[in-house]
Amino acid sequence: MFTGIITDRGEIVALERAPEGGDMRVRIACNYDPASIDIGASIACDGVCLTVVARGDSPRAWFEVQASGETQDKTNLSDWAEGHVINLERALKVGDELGGHIVSGHVDGMAEIVGMRDEAESTRFTFRAPASLGRFIAPKGSVALDGTSLTVNEVVDVPGGGCDFGVNIIPHTKVVTGWGVAQIGQKVNLEIDTLARYVARLAEAEQ
Structure with missing residues (x-):
C-alpha cells in the first residue's frame, strides 16, 4: 500500500526490453539509501507497484525493477526511455503517516x-x-x-x-x-x- 505522497524523483538510467512484448528490466537512479531497500520490496514507480530485483550505489544509488508485458500494455511504461524522470514512493510501514489517500499501485x-x-x-x-x-x-x-x-x-x-x-x-x-x-x-x-x-x-x- 502507498499514500500517493511522492518521496523521491527517480531517473531511468538503463532499460532493456525483451523482444515480442516480453518483460522489461529498468534501472532507476534515486536518492534512497540502497542498503535500506530489500530485494523483493515494492516501490511505486509513476504509480505502478513494481518489485525490486537488484540494487547498488555506483556511480550513484540505484535499484532495478522488472515489468511484465501486461504491465507495459496497461500503463505508460511502454513510453519509458533513458533519462525519463519518474515519481517514486516506497511502500507504507506500520505507523507511517497517511498524508494522501490509500493507493494500491495497481493502475486502472x-x-x-x-x-x-x-x-x-x-x-x-x-x-x-x-x-x-x-x-x-x-x-x-x-x-x-x-x-x-x-x-x-x-x-x-x-x-x-x-x-x-x-x-x-x-x-x-x-x-x-x-x-x-x-x-x-x-x-x-x-x-x-x-x-x-x-x-x-x-x-x-x-x-
Missing part, C-alpha cells in the same frame, strides 16, 4: 494531459479519462496520477464517453515530482480511489 488505466494553464503560482492540469473510468471520478474526490495523490477540482463529460477533469499542481509538487516537466499529450497512469470503486459497485448491485 491511462489519462492524457489535454490542457495546462498557470493559475497564480500553481498550474491547472486538465486530463481526459477513458469512458471505462470516467464514472469513478468526482469533484473533490481523490485520484492517483503517476502515483501522486491529487484532488479533483471539476469534471466535465465529453462526447462519446469519458470525461475531462482538472487538478491544481502547486509549486512544491512541481519541484519534488515529475510534474514540473509534464507536457500536453503525455499519457499518465491513473488509479481511481478505492472508495469510489466500492461505491460504484454497491450502486450497481442495488439496480
